[in-house]
Amino acid sequence: MNVMLGIDIGTTSTKGLLCRTNGQIVAQFNHSYPLQQTVAGTAEENPQAILMAVTSGLQAILRTVHQQQLTLAGLSFSSANQSLIALDNLHRPLTNLLTWVDTRAAPAAAKLKKSDFADELYQRTGTPLHPMSLLAKLIWLKASQPKIFKQATYFCGIKEYILWKLFGKWQMDISIASGTGLFNWQQQNWDPEILAIAGIQESQLPPIVDSYTTFSKMRPDLAAKLNWPQATPIVQGAFDGALANLGVNALDSKTAALSIGTSAAIRLLSKQPALDPQGRLFCYAVSQQQWVIGGPVNNGGIVLRWALEKLFTNEKIIWEKAGADSYEQLLQIIQTIPAGANGLLFFPFLNGERAPLWDADIRASFIGLTQTHSRAEMARAAVEGIIFNLRSVWEIFSNHTFSQPKQLVLSGGFAKSPFLRQLIADIFNCPVQVPAQIEASCLGAILLGMDALGLTDNLAQSAAALSGTVTTYQPNPAAAKSYNELFTIYQRLQDHLGHETTALTAWQRKFN
Ligand code: ADP
Numbered sequence: 001m002n003v004m005l006g007i008d009i010g011t012t013s014t015k016g017l018l019c020r021t022n023g024q025i026v027a028q029f030n031h032s033y034p035l036q037q038t039v040a041g042t043a044e045e046n047p048q049a050i051l052m053a054v055t056s057g058l059q060a061i062l063r064t065v066h067q068q069q070l071t072l073a074g075l076s077f078s079s080a081n082q083s084l085i086a087l088d089n090l091h092r093p094l095t096n097l098l099t100w101v102d103t104r105a106a107p108a109a110a111k112l113k114k115s116d117f118a119d120e121l122y123q124r125t126g127t128p129l130h131p132m133s134l135l136a137k138l139i140w141l142k143a144s145q146p147k148i149f150k151q152a153t154y155f156c157g158i159k160e161y162i163l164w165k166l167f168g169k170w171q172m173d174i175s176i177a178s179g180t181g182l183f184n185w186q187q188q189n190w191d192p193e194i195l196a197i198a199g200i201q202e203s204q205l206p207p208i209v210d211s212y213t214t215f216s217k218m219r220p221d222l223a224a225k226l227n228w229p230q231a232t233p234i235v236q237g238a239f240d241g242a243l244a245n246l247g248v249n250a251l252d253s254k255t256a257a258l259s260i261g262t263s264a265a266i267r268l269l270s271k272q273p274a275l276d277p278q279g280r281l282f283c284y285a286v287s288q289q290q291w292v293i294g295g296p297v298n299n300g301g302i303v304l305r306w307a308l309e310k311l312f313t314n315e316k317i318i319w320e321k322a323g324a325d326s327y328e329q330l331l332q333i334i335q336t337i338p339a340g341a342n343g344l345l346f347f348p349f350l351n352g353e354r355a356p357l358w359d360a361d362i363r364a365s366f367i368g369l370t371q372t373h374s375r376a377e378m379a380r381a382a383v384e385g386i387i388f389n390l391r392s393v394w395e396i397f398s399n400h401t402f403s404q405p406k407q408l409v410l411s412g413g414f415a416k417s418p419f420l421r422q423l424i425a426d427i428f429n430c431p432v433q434v435p436a437q438i439e440a441s442c443l444g445a446i447l448l449g450m451d452a453l454g455l456t457d458n459l460a461q462s463a464a465a466l467s468g469t470v471t472t473y474q475p476n477p478a479a480a481k482s483y484n485e486l487f488t489i490y491q492r493l494q495d496h497l498g499h500e501t502t503a504l505t506a507w508q509r510k511f512n
Pocket of ligand 1: 260301304412420
């Protein structure tokens with residue numbers, strides 16, 4: 001029996017999914033590693049720990065393949081994008097992996113944003129100016145660690161490092177390249193002028209290949225150790241966000257993928273690249289033939305976690321001692337509060353914000369607070385605020401000709417809760433679909449791999465089979481009407497507040 005393996009190298013863990021081509025899961029793994037956030041703004045990982053997570057996952061999967069006498073039809077890779085490692089002339093790491101979460105390049109990004117060529121950079125690359133881009137990270141590295149920067153022969157992200165270590169392949173897929181801020185999407189190459197701003201040469205970056213590129217053969221010593229079948233084709237794959245759209249079967253311009261995990265994003269696939277005149281959406285490649293346009297949001301489920309930890313600290317301890325899911329317990333309390341939290345609004349920018357505002361220094365606020373508002377109402381406002389902010393991103397999509405989004409497919413931790421699924425349908429005033437399998441990026445890697453290897457005639461049919469039974473939540477007309485009213489107020493207040501809280505952020509910095 002043919003099986004396909006998808007591996008997703010994520011920010012806090014590497015996940016693997018071994019599936020039959022009809023969607024049946026045969027085996028899976030989830031190996032985590034620590035995100036090192038010791039100094040403010042730092043978010044690093046040890047590349048060796050990630051390599052270990054991938055190889056031990058592969059080893060476990062191969063045991064199943066051999067025990068059950070399966071035929072591994074292919075392996076395809078997904079990974080988080082916008083990560084950076086400096087390497088020496090033998091491709092040995094000189095730094096930890098700087099993940100997309102790392103914000104130390106914020107001043108470099110802010111400087112670029114204020115420069116005369118800010119708009120030109122977005123137009124050429126489709127990457128909004130933000131500390132996560134490799135352009136900003138390289139400028140930061142050069143200024144803060146000049147010795148290492150000078151010593152570095154190569155620079156790459158985590159997927160390129162892993163592919164080099166496992167297969168000896170030194171290449172970056174167009175999908176990961178397109179999120180670096182260094183890739184010119186029109187000329188489909190590393191942009192020489194932008195590389196000069198970053199202070200590096202083209203020869204320091206991996207050559208760019210299509211996401212559908214296939215190759216084979218693991219490094220012989222490792223292949224022998226893992227018992228890896230050397231004839232197995234390997235597919236380069238793409239970045240996790242692009243693949244998540246494939247994995248939840250959001251394949252056309254009418255169906256947007258909404259993922260709400262720790263962070264959140266709305267993404268739409270498109271046959272053509274498309275830019276937002278105000279630079280609020282990214283436009284990255286999935287492959288040479290397909291693009292993904294998206295609004296990434298910092299303040300997703302992490303805001304619900306904040307409400308749980310800070311507003312319900314004691315209850316959380318009690319719930320967890322009793323073995324209950326503390327998120328479910330809190331959501332039960334939140335459900336008892338009427339829609340609109342009795343007129344309390346929360347602007348959820350606890351962690352600065354990417355889309356729609358692209359301001360790393362913006363901060364959160366409650367507005368409309370009265371003497372009678374309780375912790376439960378504050379928690380409800382926090383959850384509604386996460387979704388109002390995402391609706392603001394959705395409105396940007398709705399105003400563009402490249403997209404006519406009519407429905408959303410939801411994935412991520414938020415999708416576990418039927419209450420939240422309905423709340424999203426009500427606030428967006430739009431049907432929300434939830435597939436049975438929410439390990440979207442792994443599934444997307446499998447689907448892209450099947451397409452690349454000719455294992456599917458119909459990608460949509462395969463995506464439907466792999467993502468499983470879909471449950472649809474229709475908006476409740478009365479709730480949708482009242483949320484529409486509140487959203488108008490939310491937007492007016494947001495327009496008024498603008499970026500005013502950034503002065504307060506500068507003041508906060510004096511204390512930490
Ligand atoms: P990651 O992005 O790290 O993969 P997940 O997709 O697992 O994260 O989502 C984590 C978030 O999901 C949490 O921060 C929380 O807000 C939310 N969450 C966790 N458990 C539940 C639950 N039972 N119901 C609803 N939301 C949940």
